[in-house]
Amino acid sequence: MPTVVQRTVTVGSASGLHARPAALFVKAAAALPVEVRAIVEGKKPAKTRSMLMVLALGAKQGTPVTLEADDDPDGQGQAAVEALAALLARDLDAEPD
Amino acid sequence: MAGAEVLRGVGVGIGLAVGPVVQMGRPPELPSSHRVDDGSAEAARARAALDAVSADLAARSLETTDATASAVLDALSMIAADPALVEQVEELIVGGTDAPHALYAAIEGYREMLTEAGGYLAERAGDLADIRDRVIAAVLGLPMPGIPDPGHPFVLVAEDLSPADTAGIDVGRVLGLVTERGGATSHTAILARSLGLPCVVACAGVLAVADGTVVAVDAGAGVVEVGIGAVRAAEVVARAAALAAELVGTAGPGQTADGHRVALLHNIGSAGDLEGVVDNGFEGVGLFRTEFLFLDRDEAPGFDEQRQAYAAVLRAAAGRKVVVRTLDAGADKPLPFLGAKSEPNPALGVRGLRIGRAHPEVVTMQLDALAAAAGDVPGSEVWVMAPMVATPDEAAGFAAQCRAAGLGRTGVMIEIPAAALLAREILAEVDFLSIGTNDLSQYTFAADRMEGTLQELLDPWQPALLALIARCAQAGQAVGKPVGICGEAAANAELAPVFAGLGITSLSMAARAVAPVRWALARRTLAECEHAAKAALSSATAASARAAAVEVTTT
Numbered sequence: 311m312p313t314v315v316q317r318t319v320t321v322g323s324a325s326g327l328h329a330r331p332a333a334l335f336v337k338a339a340a341a342l343p344v345e346v347r348a349i350v351e352g353k354k355p356a357k358t359r360s361m362l363m364v365l366a367l368g369a370k371q372g373t374p375v376t377l378e379a380d381d382d383p384d385g386q387g388q389a390a391v392e393a394l395a396a397l398l399a400r401d402l403d404a405e406p407d
Numbered sequence: 408m409a410g411a412e413v414l415r416g417v418g419v420g421i422g423l424a425v426g427p428v429v430q431m432g433r434p435p436e437l438p439s440s441h442r443v444d445d446g447s448a449e450a451a452r453a454r455a456a457l458d459a460v461s462a463d464l465a466a467r468s469l470e471t472t473d474a475t476a477s478a479v480l481d482a483l484s485m486i487a488a489d490p491a492l493v494e495q496v497e498e499l500i501v502g503g504t505d506a507p508h509a510l511y512a513a514i515e516g517y518r519e520m521l522t523e524a525g526g527y528l529a530e531r532a533g534d535l536a537d538i539r540d541r542v543i544a545a546v547l548g549l550p551m552p553g554i555p556d557p558g559h560p561f562v563l564v565a566e567d568l569s570p571a572d573t574a575g576i577d578v579g580r581v582l583g584l585v586t587e588r589g590g591a592t593s594h595t596a597i598l599a600r601s602l603g604l605p606c607v608v609a610c611a612g613v614l615a616v617a618d619g620t621v622v623a624v625d626a627g628a629g630v631v632e633v634g635i636g637a638v639r640a641a642e643v644v645a646r647a648a649a650l651a652a653e654l655v656g657t658a659g660p661g662q663t664a665d666g667h668r669v670a671l672l673h674n675i676g677s678a679g680d681l682e683g684v685v686d687n688g689f690e691g692v693g694l695f696r697t698e699f700l701f702l703d704r705d706e707a708p709g710f711d712e713q714r715q716a717y718a719a720v721l722r723a724a725a726g727r728k729v730v731v732r733t734l735d736a737g738a739d740k741p742l743p744f745l746g747a748k749s750e751p752n753p754a755l756g757v758r759g760l761r762i763g764r765a766h767p768e769v770v771t772m773q774l775d776a777l778a779a780a781a782g783d784v785p786g787s788e789v790w791v792m793a794p795m796v797a798t799p800d801e802a803a804g805f806a807a808q809c810r811a812a813g814l815g816r817t818g819v820m821i822e823i824p825a826a827a828l829l830a831r832e833i834l835a836e837v838d839f840l841s842i843g844t845n846d847l848s849q850y851t852f853a854a855d856r857m858e859g860t861l862q863e864l865l866d867p868w869q870p871a872l873l874a875l876i877a878r879c880a881q882a883g884q885a886v887g888k889p890v891g892i893c894g895e896a897a898a899n900a901e902l903a904p905v906f907a908g909l910g911i912t913s914l915s916m917a918a919r920a921v922a923p924v925r926w927a928l929a930r931r932t933l934a935e936c937e938h939a940a941k942a943a944l945s946s947a948t949a950a951s952a953r954a955a956a957v958e959v960t961t962t
Contacts, residue, residue: 325705360491362517368524
């Protein structure tokens with residue numbers, strides 16, 4: 311059974327994880343070499359490359375989100391989780407295009 | 408003009424348009440399902456449809472210059488290509504479902520999930536319906552549903568238009584609107600007034616007109632001439648130009664032919680809506696909808712943000728009066744920070760002023776921010792009113808809150824029949840009334856505004872509605888307090904003389920409706936308006952009220 315890497319952060323964007331922040335998040339996830347899952351308590355775990363599943367998390371500003379990937383010897387899972395965690399914690403609404 | 412056929416319907420406004428017809432793409436119908444023999448070919452077919460729609464939406468996102476529209480199209484494009492969606496479609500096809508039905512079922516599944524989630528996500532459910540129709544059309548090889556883009560100006564013909572359809576209307580391309588169904592208050596009519604487009608609704612037979620056929624749309628007469636020749640087309644274009652010149656010539660305050668004043672005010676959502684209108688005989692704002700500040704966000708806007716937004720509007724109004732409506736939200740317009748639970752009858756639930764029962768701080772902060780903004784803009788004239796007031800007690804309570812905040816002119820909206828019936832008692836508590844005809848119709852006729860099949864009940868010519876409006880106007884006249892209209896009916900040029908005759912003191916509408924309403928008022932004396940009002944009030948049906956009023960004012 312593969313071990314997993316996890317990191318929990320709170321959503322930084324003022325509008326929560328929908329609209330523009332969700333689009334930026336999903337696009338970033340799609341560009342990563344490994345798949346990352348996003349887990350919010352009480353919701354179905356989401357594939358971060360799926361806009362529909364990410365939207366369905368209903369995460370607002372301040373909601374804790376756990377990002378999770380399978381661990382691997384090259385550390386790709388770890389790097390992917392860290393990259394998405396950093397993005398999620400930022401206020402993407404406040405940043406210019 | 409041999410061969411020209413005349414179709415009749417209900418005209419919206421007074422404009423004229425000539426151009427070739429382009430029919431709106433209709434939502435595709437699912438064919439009956441069939442057995443799938445080659446699953447991988449079927450899955451490829453489904454993926455190709457999703458890819459094509461996603462690519463089309465992405466291309467349109469890049470083309471559009473409007474940043475908000477571009478972001479929405481980009482998000483739609485991502486949803487159409489969503490890997491979770493693709494996976495589910497493939498699973499259904501492996502299970503023996505054909506591509507169109509698999510696409511339909513998978514998208515509907517997500518649509519229901521978002522609808523159940525409520526709030527912001529429920530608003531996205533409409534986007535999924537749009538994607539569903541596009542993907543089904545793509546997989547069946549049918550034309551794309553939605554507003555067509557033939558690359559030249561055209562008269563748009565549709566069965567009816569929904570709010571989702573109309574986001575794509577480009578007034579540079581669409582010359583006029585004609586719909587087979589709908590009525591004087593349907594969404595199509597509202598849109599036509601706000602865009603200033605000539606429009607005929609409830610026009611039986613128009614769906615049979617072939618694309619490319621040149622038609623003349625005469626909104627004033629409620630007539631569409633089909634298959635006209637070049638000579639007739641030139642005549643109508645000349646008439647349209649003459650009418651446009653006449654409308655421009657009617658600058659100045661709203662008044663009847665003999666100088667009885669009816670203020671023509673603007674409905675706005677932000678200071679931006681006043682750009683370019685303030686110099687053209689501008690008389691003020693009759694409805695500033697503050698909810699636009701509150702939508703699409705998780706937290707209520709703070710005091711400073713509100714104060715700045717209100718001050719911006721007061722500055723833009725350049726010393727003219729601005730009637731500010733406090734937050735009108737509720738289960739039908741959900742706001743996350745109000746934590747509105749879902750209600751079985753949202754239109755009858757906790758909305759408008761009633762929000763203050765559970766969240767008094769929302770109304771208090773609005774009033775305080777408004778008072779501060781008024782102080783920031785010397786020479787500004789602020790009136791404030793509450794939506795969804797039912798009783799004189801509620802009106803008195805709101806007036807007391809306004810006084811505590813230091814606001815002078817306070818009023819209430821009349822949207823509930825109970826309030827219209829006690830207009831006199833309510834006017835003992837406040838300084839003015841503003842009638843919201845859309846909700847007043849809905850509640851008087853127990854007919855949902857969103858229910859297309861009940862539109863004839865919501866016709867603003869309904870004598871019962873006119874009787875309630877008359878009661879409010881008389882209550883105002885008795886004590887010398889203003890009674891205006893800020894609902895959709897206020898933008899109706901044919902009704903304007905009737906309202907003037909009933910004793911209404913102001914009409915508030917979208918900027919583009921002002922010139923036609925001003926023109927319509929200026930053609931009648933007050934005595935003629937009073938005759939028309941009396942004739943309409945003594946009718947038994949909407950159609951006879953309209954006919955009687957029009958007859959009085961044209962003979």
